[in-house]
Amino acid sequence: MATIHDFKGSVLDATQMHLGEGPAFDPITGKLCWLNILGKELHELDLSNGQKAVHALPFMASVVARIDEKRQLLASEDGLFLRDRTTGELSFHADFEPGKPGNRSNDGRVHPCGALWIGTMGKKAEDGAGGIYHVARGVVTTLVENISISNSICFSPDGATGYYVDTKVNRLMAVPLDPATGLPVGQAKILVDQAGEDGGIDGSVCDADGHIWNARWGMGAVDRYSADGKHLDRYLVPAEQSTCPVFFGSGLNRLGLTSACEGLDEATIKANPMFGATFDLGIEVKGMADGAYIA
Numbered sequence: 001m002a003t004i005h006d007f008k009g010s011v012l013d014a015t016q017m018h019l020g021e022g023p024a025f026d027p028i029t030g031k032l033c034w035l036n037i038l039g040k041e042l043h044e045l046d047l048s049n050g051q052k053a054v055h056a057l058p059f060m061a062s063v064v065a066r067i068d069e070k071r072q073l074l075a076s077e078d079g080l081f082l083r084d085r086t087t088g089e090l091s092f093h094a095d096f097e098p099g100k101p102g103n104r105s106n107d108g109r110v111h112p113c114g115a116l117w118i119g120t121m122g123k124k125a126e127d128g129a130g131g132i133y134h135v136a137r138g139v140v141t142t143l144v145e146n147i148s149i150s151n152s153i154c155f156s157p158d159g160a161t162g163y164y165v166d167t168k169v170n171r172l173m174a175v176p177l178d179p180a181t182g183l184p185v186g187q188a189k190i191l192v193d194q195a196g197e198d199g200g201i202d203g204s205v206c207d208a209d210g211h212i213w214n215a216r217w218g219m220g221a222v223d224r225y226s227a228d229g230k231h232l233d234r235y236l237v238p239a240e241q242s243t244c245p246v247f248f249g250s251g252l253n254r255l256g257l258t259s260a261c262e263g264l265d266e267a268t269i270k271a272n273p274m275f276g277a278t279f280d281l282g283i284e285v286k287g288m289a290d291g292a293y294i295a
Helices: 266-271
Strands: 003-005 010-013 020-026 031-036 041-046 052-056 061-066 071-076 079-084 090-094 103-110 116-122 130-136 139-147 150-155 161-166 171-176 189-193 200-206 212-217 221-225 231-236 242-248 254-259 278-284
Touching: 010 041, 020 061, 020 103, 020 242, 020 254, 031 061, 031 242, 061 103, 061 116, 071 103, 071 116, 103 200, 116 139, 116 150, 116 161, 130 150, 150 212, 161 200, 212 254, 221 242
Parallel strands: 003 231, 103 150, 150 200, 200 242
Antiparallel strands: 010 278, 020 031, 031 041, 041 052, 061 071, 071 079, 079 090, 103 116, 116 130, 130 139, 150 161, 161 171, 171 189, 200 212, 212 221, 212 242, 221 231, 242 254, 254 278
């Protein structure tokens, strides 16, 4: 049975996100970035001085990833875009799901080789509407179809295993990959079966020891699993709808977390000011940097 840990962390940003998601630490700038998907915003927090910037976007975006000193990658309902860090100018890069205007991007992460895995879902979370795609230098390959809510995309330290989940199904999957390309070389297998259990398996990150850290939607918690699927720890957080963890800081030894207020009534949101906030869990971890997307 997993060890339960009370929250001993702090609030990094008290803004109540409608749907805070896609947190990423940018080692180039030392900033922690995340998206307010439904609010169409990119948030950037400078950890050195606590200054924060909020950038309005023309679409719902769910993933931000570094490319180089001048550019970032954004995954959105309209496809992939390159973003100029200085001006905010957006240029179209690739459409990973053409002909599906009822869908939007959801969870995603850059593999160590520089390719992006990006998941989608219906804007009303319709059953089987989404999928998961591999994008390398703008070339799109379909990986998984008939996904309702794509989540938990992350990779083992050596890049040889990929993880993902359909949150509606609640079975965390593991699939063998070619570390050089980030493409599957075998069939996916169930690693953690939580079908029918309370709370949804949401966003995940994989640490340098191969442990998977998962935000448990509806449970206000971050769970830690071993590489063989054993539930080791549960870290409680004061936000019921926890969405995605992130390693951050110069040593990648801190664990952050985004959360959401989606679907909650106004009275509940007002009565719980930390719902939707962004947190530092206050624990020391052995984090691993996401890859930089190769455009």
